Amino acid sequence: MPRPLARVRRHAASCRTVVAAVVTALALHGSALHSKTLAAQAPASNAERYAVIPRPGVLTPKTGAFTLTRTTVIHAPAAFRAVAHRFARDVANPTGFDLTVRTAEAPATTGIVLRKDATLPEEAYTLDVTPAAIVVRASAPAGAFYGLETVKQLLPADIFRDAPLPGITWTAPAVHIEDTPRFSWRGAHLDVSRHFMPKEFVKKYIDLLARHKLNRFHWHLTEDQGWRIEIKKYPRLTEVGSCREQTLVGPYVSDPAKRVFDGKRHCGFYTQDDVREVVAYAAARMVTVVPEIEMPGHAQAAVFAYPQLSSKPDSTPGVMQVWGVSPFILNPSDESVAFMQDVLREVLTLFPSPWIHIGGDEAIKDQWKASPQIQARIKALGLKDEHEMQSWFIRQMDTFLTKQGRRLIGWDEILEGGLAENATVMSWRGMEGGIAAAKAGHDVVMAPGSHTYFDHYQSRDKSKEPLAIGGFTPIDSAYAFEPVPASLTAAEAKHILGAQAQVWTEYIPNAKQVEYMAFPRLSALAEGLWSAKTRKDFPDFMARMQTHLKRLEALDVNFRKLDKPVP
Ligand code: ACM
Numbered sequence: 001m002p003r004p005l006a007r008v009r010r011h012a013a014s015c016r017t018v019v020a021a022v023v024t025a026l027a028l029h030g031s032a033l034h035s036k037t038l039a040a041q042a043p044a045s046n047a048e049r050y051a052v053i054p055r056p057g058v059l060t061p062k063t064g065a066f067t068l069t070r071t072t073v074i075h076a077p078a079a080f081r082a083v084a085h086r087f088a089r090d091v092a093n094p095t096g097f098d099l100t101v102r103t104a105e106a107p108a109t110t111g112i113v114l115r116k117d118a119t120l121p122e123e124a125y126t127l128d129v130t131p132a133a134i135v136v137r138a139s140a141p142a143g144a145f146y147g148l149e150t151v152k153q154l155l156p157a158d159i160f161r162d163a164p165l166p167g168i169t170w171t172a173p174a175v176h177i178e179d180t181p182r183f184s185w186r187g188a189h190l191d192v193s194r195h196f197m198p199k200e201f202v203k204k205y206i207d208l209l210a211r212h213k214l215n216r217f218h219w220h221l222t223e224d225q226g227w228r229i230e231i232k233k234y235p236r237l238t239e240v241g242s243c244r245e246q247t248l249v250g251p252y253v254s255d256p257a258k259r260v261f262d263g264k265r266h267c268g269f270y271t272q273d274d275v276r277e278v279v280a281y282a283a284a285r286m287v288t289v290v291p292e293i294e295m296p297g298h299a300q301a302a303v304f305a306y307p308q309l310s311s312k313p314d315s316t317p318g319v320m321q322v323w324g325v326s327p328f329i330l331n332p333s334d335e336s337v338a339f340m341q342d343v344l345r346e347v348l349t350l351f352p353s354p355w356i357h358i359g360g361d362e363a364i365k366d367q368w369k370a371s372p373q374i375q376a377r378i379k380a381l382g383l384k385d386e387h388e389m390q391s392w393f394i395r396q397m398d399t400f401l402t403k404q405g406r407r408l409i410g411w412d413e414i415l416e417g418g419l420a421e422n423a424t425v426m427s428w429r430g431m432e433g434g435i436a437a438a439k440a441g442h443d444v445v446m447a448p449g450s451h452t453y454f455d456h457y458q459s460r461d462k463s464k465e466p467l468a469i470g471g472f473t474p475i476d477s478a479y480a481f482e483p484v485p486a487s488l489t490a491a492e493a494k495h496i497l498g499a500q501a502q503v504w505t506e507y508i509p510n511a512k513q514v515e516y517m518a519f520p521r522l523s524a525l526a527e528g529l530w531s532a533k534t535r536k537d538f539p540d541f542m543a544r545m546q547t548h549l550k551r552l553e554a555l556d557v558n559f560r561k562l563d564k565p566v567p
Helices: 006-014 019-038 078-095 141-154 199-211 272-283 300-305 334-350 366-370 372-380 386-403 432-439 475-480 511-518 521-530 538-554
Strands: 058-068 073-076 100-103 111-116 125-129 133-138 170-179 185-191 216-220 288-295 355-359 407-411 424-427 444-446 496-501
Touching: 058 125, 073 078, 078 100, 078 111, 078 141, 111 141, 125 141, 133 141, 141 170, 141 199, 185 199, 185 521, 199 216, 199 272, 199 511, 216 496, 272 288, 272 334, 288 334, 288 386, 334 355, 334 386, 355 386, 366 372, 366 386, 372 386, 386 407, 424 432, 432 444, 475 521, 475 538, 496 521, 511 521, 521 538
Parallel strands: 073 100, 073 111, 111 133, 185 216, 185 496, 216 288, 288 355, 355 407, 407 424, 424 444, 444 496
Antiparallel strands: 058 170, 125 133, 125 170
16 A cells, blocks of 8 residues: 655654744745845846856956947857857847857957966856957866856846847856855756656756756656656667656645546656667766666655565565555565666666766555564564664675766664665755764765745645645745754865756646746755855845746746735
């Protein structure tokens, strides 16, 4: 029997009362609107002229502006050529300009000039816009790419459209910017297993990440409700594991007799060529794709495809049709270890990511407890209980991935029963798992439900929102999130790589609803992950959002409208 939603139960406990914060947010939003009304008469405010999100470390307004024309030349050293061409391609449609890219090691003084500056960190850049030139300095392509993303945000929002509109002058206001990210892991996750998301949308999502200077896409590819990545050695994973016969309609109900289903098959998976395409698309935008292959839990689709992997092989059900967590988990046998390592071997050929996510969360141990064969295995391996059994299983993957030069990452349940030697922990049940891991010298990505689960409601008034899994995470909570717990020493805090948003799709049936749940909260989280703590300022962010929402409109993002001010 599937369980009720564990995430809902945990969220109910972790959701904080943020009424006061919301009232403040609404009041602040009111002042932003007020300044916009005034803008009709007054010159644009700096928040409008320099509406850069995430907010740069140093931004000094200057006088004048640079105008992009069809004769503007982009000068780039060889190392930044690809980045320069990417920019030229991105602006070609909205401007109608076919900009020339010249490889130039010698410094040019007009046009758009990319310069190498070895003193800067890899993702950092400086940007000087004057009437004569736009100069971006960086040590590596990532920094040059982010500098040019900032340039796009200084241009009119229509730069994010796909065809030229009449009458636009493409000016960027003069400015001096120095910018570097606070965290190296600035991510967003997407569950494509509960509801399959087409490849073209996955690319759009990655593109939106890159425009927010986010650099990790966590692709949740396997689940109880569907296996979504082609594995050549085990074709049944997608032949039968990628389809469920029907899907629960409405909220989860524990009484099977009361459940209503849509009667429609739900299918979908990515071929290995599709995966290569997505990974290359992401790499061109400085985004590392971190694949997640769930084990030993969330594996009902896998054990349906290959019942020999099951902890209860005599009664394996089909691909799961309701939400919740399935008790059908992998048998921790040598055969399952070999099978999952085979799967990972193919995954490694597709994903250059240093990190490979093996899930590890919510593995219900009932079948392990009930199986004499698994109990005998626990004893034979000298393990104390089912938690140590799970740790043993995860350790087999850790050793395997480490030998291949990669790093295992898993949800914080991998701490239970002992953490594998080289594991990185993704802390979702609050910050505690991350704190314990950092204190033990392991790297951590913070992903607590309270601030980063964007499948939660964005409003207390649920009647006006699409059905969601529960919880309440408004934009100001996402903005306020601080990934580094105060209880850590400076040395321990270095293990906090950063944080990421989670978009679980039980109640998110299509791409437009993903956009609605992700934005604008992801814009808020992106600022918290990129900008220095001292640069975070919610009223200023909300003022810049007025312009940023125009960009999201141009990009056809179905973002949730900001709440109206209190009348
Ligand atoms: C999770 O939400 N089960 C990681």
